[in-house]
Amino acid sequence: MISCFTLMTLTACTAAEQELPVEVRIANATPAVSVTARGETTPVGTPNADAADDPAIWRNAADPAQSLIVGTDKKAGLYVYGLDGKSRDFLDAGRVNNVDLKDGVAINGAQGVLVAASDRNDVANAKVALFRLDTATAxxxxxxxxDGGRGEAYGICLGRDESGLSAYIVLKDGTINQLAIDASGATPTARIVRTMKLGTQAEGCAVDDRTHILYVAEEDVGLWRFNARASGATTPTKIAAADGKNLVMDAEGVAIAPIGEKDGYVLVSSQGDNAYVLYRLRDDAYVGRFRVVDGAVGGTEETDGIELMLGDFGPAFPGGLFIAQDGHNAAAAQNFKLVAWDDIVQALGLAQP
Known part of the structure; x- marks a missing residue:
């Protein structure tokens, strides 16, 4: 979260942080189209703090409007929300930063929804906290x-291939540990199968299970991709630089819009100018930018975590659901804004799948 400026001033940040005021960054950035949110969650319970951070989505295939959202209050724990934005559950899990989930995972001998959160209660020793989501009761x-390795836990994402389920925990210093997870027994187990490295602070990540590619945002540098397989190379490929134009540092949350067998988009939060950027998966090409502005509910600013899932989510989100953390939720505590993927597609003139 950027802390060295406010939206109401043109005060420059410290030289050490090397950041310009948000108004200047917006002026220098590539133009972005505007969309509005169709819903929002109730604010997290921690007021007057950078607290809400990252969302994950479970889609109810049988009744899409009854899908669920899991979101972090990184000072306190995990929330479960309905698509109406109301809180359905809160679990005191302490300082959990990012969150992801997978359906159809063997958990304690039964299939279910596994939720994984980066646990930074011990900043010297990263952990991944694991949970079962009861979708009937939320x-x-x-x-x-x-165990996630030595260092402070920051980002987390889950991926699955023929070898099983992996968690990719992004440590604050840019180290990425891939953990092979087995949650089928009475106690979950894991082992670090390989380690990747970016040069500086990184956080947001997402895995494309179709192509087995891991996408990671290095905050002041840009967006990268890795081979996600445990046997794959650990050398990253840069997709986009945080150049102050298309992508304005900090590069934060990452999400994927899969279309067809290999195509679609990777989205990244351009936190420095309150925007979101799309790159095409098949060739890493820049596609466009959008912002979530005030409408029926408020817009978003200084977004950390994002998530996106395509498909039917009921009448309000028929083509898919995009969720963004809102770092400035008026006078209330931070929350998450819910945007229809259809609105993003229309605003950017994207080709329909």
């Missing part, structure tokens, strides 16, 4: 923690 149950 309740979370803690099932254990696994």
């Amino acid at each position: 309740k979370l149950t803690a099932i254990g923690k696994i």
Whole structure:
């Protein structure tokens, strides 16, 4: 979260942080189209703080309007929300930063929804906190923690291939540890199968299970991709630089819009100018930018985590659901804004799948 300026001033940041006021950054950035949110969650419970951070989505295929959102209050724990934005559950899990989930995972001998959160309660020793999401009751149950390596836990994303389920935990210094997870027994277990490295602070990540590519945002540098397989090369490929034009540092949350067998878009939060950037998956080409502005509910600013899932989510979100953390939620505590993917597609003139 950027802390060295406010939206009401033109005061420059410290030289050490090397950031310009947000108004200047917006003026220098590539133009962005505007969309409005169709919904929002209730604010997190921690007021007057940078608290809400990252969302994850579970889609109810049988009744899409009854899908669920899991979101972090990184000072306190995990929330479960309905698509109406109302809180359905809160679990005191302490300082959990980012969150992701996978359906159809063997958990304690039964198939279910596994939720994984980067646990930074011990800043010297990263953990991944694991939970079961009961989709009938919208309740979370803690099932254990696994070691994520030495360092402060920051980002987290899950990926799955023929070898099983992996968690990719992004440490604050840019180290990325891939953990092979087994949650089928009474206590979850994991082992670090390989380590990747970016040069500076990184956080947001997402895995494309179709192509087995891991996308990671290095905050002041740009967006990268890695081979996501445990046997894959650990050398990253840069997709886009945080050049102050298309992508304005900090580069934060990452999400994927999969279309067809290999195509679609990767989205990244351009936190420095309150925008979101799309790159095409098949060739890493820049596609466009958008902002979430005030409408029926407020817009978004200084977004950390984002998530996107395509498909039917009921009448309000028929083509897919995009969620963004809002760092300035008027006089209330921070929350998450819900945007229809259809509105983004229309605003940017994207080709329909």
